[in-house]
Amino acid sequence: MVGGYAGKILEANLTENRVRALPLNEDDAKKFLGGRGMMNKLLWDRLKPMTQGFDEGNQIMFFTGPLTGLLSGNRTIIRFKSPLTATTTGLNLMGHTATGGNWAPELKFAGFDGVIVQGKASEPVYLYIHNGEAEIRSAKHLWGRSIFETEVKLKEEIDPFTRVLSIGPAGENLVRYACVNNEYFYSGSRTGAGSVMGSKRLKAIAVRGTLDIHVEDPETFLELEKTVYKELIDDPAYVYMRGRWGSTTANISSSDSSTGPLWNWRESYWGDDIEKAGAFQFESRLRVKNRGCYCCPTPCNQLAIIREGPWAGSFDIPDYDSTDLLHPNCGVTDPNGVYALSSFLDQMGLDSISTGNTLSWVMECYEKGILTKEDLDGIELTWGNVPAMFKMAEKIGRREGIGDLLAEGVRIASAKVGKGSEKFAMHCKGVEWGVGGAGNNRDQRETYCYVMSDHGGVHLYGTDIKGQNRFAIADSITICIRNLTFDANSIQLPTLSKALKAATGWDLLTTQEELDTLANRILILERAWNIREGLRPDRDDVLPERVFTEPLTLGPKAGTPAAIYDRKQFEADKQEWYAARGCDEHGIPTKETLKKLGLDFVVPTLEKLVY
């Protein structure tokens, strides 16, 4: 097998209770690298068209890439038919999520490039993978347990160095935005990966491996390990910002620059209130230490402990996106409350971004009288009411009472509630907005990041063409995007190309053009797959009403044209993206584009559907 890859994919069929190893297709590896790109191809080949998120026929894939376990490659990329992402007509689309930690390298060390799970077990199971072998084991004793308990229990049961990817009660109860965690806090949170695992009754995947990774040119690669370490370590932005406050640094800066979410994305600027729970409060009251993913020289996760108040003793590793949506977006000013809630959501296995959005949407409905106290089972969900948020999150995770409706996500909930609440249901293609890239900018960035994303309103799609290409490549070779910005203090493109050459022996990504082509191939295949599954860009590439109709009234953007997104501008931005990606004016990839990118196998399918 070619270096860098393990050469095998594990296929677990839970219905038939059997596992088998499939060979990795080298041609596909060359064309799509691995991770996200590879899974796009596998989803195209393996999944029956129009399978829905919770169908038994759905498949969930966990993949590594050519550099996983080498350099700082540590991302686990997860793709599946999402129960959350949907067209305006309710057909499910691509699901995508990624997580750091130690799980992906361990999978490579256990001798597999990826895991494909299909079918549905008759009773709860977990998958144990060890040095080229795998078995499906009973997880009856783990069912119903929180993510933390599951992880501790499995480590006790198997070996303390086992790496565990698991779901919590929310995933078991099929909350559409349930997450998958490894190492307690490292979430693959978006688009409902946890609920797909839950629908298959797969509680966890435990991995332990002691095999080596075959590298074509070990001498050169060893030198590259050292070069890359030096390229990354001297990053001043890391030492003074992410190294101390983690990505939560951006809470304050995004509010100040009027790009943060506030009160269900109604406003973007919170004045001095943002300091009440922002980075400085975090550092002085809560921070304990840095936590890093596998072999990352700039570990940017911050472990927090709540030291006072009713939640004293809970732990969390907060992230910008999750805390920003629980904190200004729900109007919370109590730092202990924000991080305690974030920790609670991790234990339940709920995506804190989608949950934050859902709670803020309910808060706005409550404020406007669309939902009453009776509708909410007696919970007074007012802005910033953390105890009420705890109660509501528990209800969502267990799908009790009103939680059953809210567990469907704001797209379905707002359609059921009606009364104009759809106008402020902040989602794209059913996925509640993350804030990282585009934020509350009300400009082209929102179109690029949320609307054009084939897995809905996620924050990690990229806010311009170049950024989207970088994300596609980073997710395919599975190096964290923060180490692959190609600015100063990042792995540089020539170094990356050398590393791929030394690992696999192939000349990949030697020029920027080559990178752009490869990224475009990955992204266009995603779009084509979604079109096969029912996406019609004309109808479905839309933004929530709020950004066009309600101008921002606070902060530097108030009273300027930047306070609102012009509809004509939005149409122009859409067309600009279609043109740049080689799609026609209806957002369908043209035949020429598909042929140029080597995606000929897509043409007959699209011919039947849209051409």
Added chain:
Amino acid sequence: MNNPMQLFVDHKLPGCSGCRICEKMCALSHEKKWNPAYSRIKVYQFYPGPIDVPIVCQYCEDRPCVAACPTDALTYDASTFTMKIDESLCTVCKACNQACIDNGRGGCITFHPTKGTAQICDFCGGDPQCATYCPSNVLHFYPLSRFPKRLAKPPQLIADRIADQFYPVKKRIAQEE
């Protein structure tokens, strides 16, 4: 006399990030393998946290591991101040590691995943790669071994001590009453 240099693990806060670069560099420098399972240094993970505790041989002055080795595979070379393992003599009885644990130390000897033979830190011949590449300033190569055996504690105990550090009693800081 005591060895002059020591791989000092600074179990402070914020401290070890659990990135395991030390493990990777160790495995690479000794075995040319990318899997940290081949490492002589091990990062243990404790919950709640995760709290990360790197454990590596501290070069104790009394060396219970050497005394426990039945075949003299594990020896201390006083001329170079390094521990040595003769793989051909090692019978994989794991008595060395057991002696380390029984004497209240960390269990600092690791075992080769395929051959099973004991592995112990040898400072990479004087330039320990783990300390060179530790991004969190936790691993140091210092001549400070006044009481190395006191530093060689079990990971659980070290984790408890770290945990004690992050439950401080909060006091108000004021310039005047």
